[in-house]
Amino acid sequence: MFTFTKKESRAPATCLGSASTQGLDSNYGDSLERECARKTDQKLLELYGVGDPAPTFSSNSAHLSSRGRIIKWFWDSAEEGYRTYHMDEYDEDKNPNGIINLGTSENKLCFDLLAQRLSQSDMLRVEPSLLQYPDWRGHLFLREEVARFLSLHCKSPAPLKPDNVVVLNGCASLFSALATVLCEVGEAFLIPAPYYGAITQHVYLYGNVRLVYVYLDSEVTGLDTRPFQLTVEKLEAALQGAKSEGVKVKGLILINPQNPLGDVYSPEELREYLEFAKRHELHVVMDEVYMLSVFEDSVGYRSVLSLERLPDPLRTHVMWAASKDFGMSGLRFGTLYTENRDVATAVASLCRYHGLSGLVQYQMAQLLQDRDWIDQVYLPENHARLRAAHTYVSGELGALGIPFLHQGAGFFIWVDLRKYLPEATFEGEMLLWRRFLDNKVLLSFGKAFACKEPGWFRLVFSDQAHRLRLGMQRIRQVLQGTSQVAENPPSCQTQDLRGQHR
Structure with a gap:
């Protein structure tokens, strides 16, 4: 089970009301109210965030409109890992030392079934x-x-x-x-x-x-x-x-x-x-x-x-x-x-x-x-292959003592790598992500999903067995070689998330 620290799910203010400041110096009361407002604002900010990409972009191309510069900035900022991957893509024969992509959510398990069906004469x-x-x-x-x-x-x-x-x-x-x-x-x-x-x-x-x-x-x-x-x-x-x-x-x-x-x-x-x-x-x-x-x-x-x-x-x-x-x-x-x-x-x-x-x-x-092909051939086999791939990767994570969410749907596992961060920040998260990339395995880091807790990663498992094995081997090498606990580890102590599914 996953052991957690209890946390209030609502956003009530827990500061003293104005009546509680009676008998105190007025400056003290004013400062207390300001502190109360600050804490309330902080509590609200923990519950939501307003995204506004425009103020954060930086692109000074003289050939683009302001909208064009924003569009280019998105590409430049969001595609680093994938550009690196496409320049050094793993191929079993041509580039066995290339990057294994466990970051892109694609189902690569059933090409044989799809190629056979899409090649039939009724498709053209x-x-x-x-x-x-x-x-x-x-x-x-x-x-x-x-x-x-x-x-x-x-x-x-x-x-x-x-x-x-x-x-x-x-x-x-x-x-x-x-x-x-x-x-x-x-x-x-x-x-x-x-x-x-x-x-x-x-x-x-x-x-x-x-x-x-x-x-x-x-x-x-x-x-x-x-x-x-x-x-x-x-x-x-x-x-x-x-x-x-x-x-x-x-x-x-x-x-x-x-x-x-x-x-x-x-x-x-x-x-x-x-x-x-x-x-x-x-x-x-x-x-x-x-x-x-x-x-x-x-x-x-x-x-x-x-x-x-x-x-x-x-x-x-x-x-x-x-x-x-x-x-x-x-x-x-x-x-x-x-x-x-x-x-x-x-x-x-x-x-x-x-x-x-x-x-x-x-x-x-x-x-x-x-319907016959979808319901009797494709879906049962696709589910069986997804299940087998998920079982393998979750078993590897379990052997490493890594907590994760187990849900039984989709192509990915949400993995808790907070204890491996060099520091409990998003900068630390990026450092760990780059270590994976340097070790020729591409994952997706939590900040890309607007996760507010540094250290969560998405690991895609819907790939062929030989690539999964090599990818997990490279992940293991990174974690065993850089197993540094953050100075202030999260208070949430995790053992295994697999009991938290439905």
């Missing part, structure tokens, strides 16, 4: 309509298949409607489109943190929309709670904190299963979050891109589309893509399901810039309608 069809401009929402034949596919796999109580489907080239484009059509410039989405950090760029670069982080803690507050648990109280505190800073919050982004935690929200939790959003008239963007990558039956995943009644259907927008569940991140297929026709139409208009070729649309329709 060329006709005039597929080479001409389509309906920007996506060809009707594809939207019909998407509606049937989601109705089945999301277990919707009623058949989903093709008219509520929009098809475009991936969830990154979909985040950008939704941010642009739902928010004014400078408005914000709430998002539980840690979260998939690229969403910052997705909502900001086109729409100039910000994120308000709802900080989650590794510590638990009672017997019925779990690490990094999202609660309505935390959502309320972050919303009120953003309002106090003059930031208008327009929506809530939820990832289910969650990235990077692998957490899965129960139907009861989903309904609580949706009811919170309805009370405050917030849009809810549900990212369910890992919905078919839940490899442990005990997890009990439920799509938001399976709920009998959505509290606010016109403000609930669900996205899914083939990038994760079908290991096709390079194909660039994503889809939106929303009952709000205005939102669907506005997003479809942006599909002029983010559409799919007719040939790819045809292939996706053929794939999605092949």
Whole structure:
């Protein structure tokens, strides 16, 4: 079990009230009130953060607009590890000393199954309509298949409607489109943190929309709670904190299963979050891109589309893509399901810039309608391979005595490496990350996910066995060679997080 220090989940002020200063020197009372306000502000800042990338960027290119400089800054600042990896990529034969990538969340376990299916003769069809401009929402034949596919796999109580489907080239484009059509410039989405950090760029670069982080803690507050648990109280505190800073919050982004935690929200939790959003008239963007990558039956995943009644259907927008569940991140297929026709139409208009070729649309329709292959061949084998890879990596972490979250969903394990930091800071986190990279293994560090606690890393396990073995061997070498406990280690004493799953 994971042993924690108890921590208050709300943000009440614990300072003395004004009546408590009676009889004291007035200057003392003033200073006490200022100290109280400072501590209250600090407590609130522990619960939320307002992201605003613009003031932090630095790029002095004379050839770019101010927006272009910001866009370039994102690339320069966020891609260091991946640029290094692509210049020195591991190859079993050509570059065995290259970098093993356990940082990019891709499923590399089922290429054999996909190559066989996508190479069959029914996948290739060329006709005039597929080479001409389509309906920007996506060809009707594809939207019909998407509606049937989601109705089945999301277990919707009623058949989903093709008219509520929009098809475009991936969830990154979909985040950008939704941010642009739902928010004014400078408005914000709430998002539980840690979260998939690229969403910052997705909502900001086109729409100039910000994120308000709802900080989650590794510590638990009672017997019925779990690490990094999202609660309505935390959502309320972050919303009120953003309002106090003059930031208008327009929506809530939820990832289910969650990235990077692998957490899965129960139907009861989903309904609580949706009811919170309805009370405050917030849009809810549900990212369910890992919905078919839940490899442990005990997890009990439920799509938001399976709920009998959505509290606010016109403000609930669900996205899914083939990038994760079908290991096709390079194909660039994503889809939106929303009952709000205005939102669907506005997003479809942006599909002029983010559409799919007719040939790819045809292939996706053929794939999605092949229920026998999906349900009897691909999904069972994919789950078995994910389960085996997860078992191996979690066993290696356990042998090293490293705490981690075990959730049974997604492609990654959220790993607690705080005891290995040279110092308990984000600078220390970066130093450890660079040691991994120098030792030819790429991980993702917690700050990239807006985790407020330095020392957490995301480790992707959905790769072939020989690369996993070599990657874990290199991780072991780094940790055993640099096993330095921080001078002020976190008060949270961890043994093993595997008991904290559901």
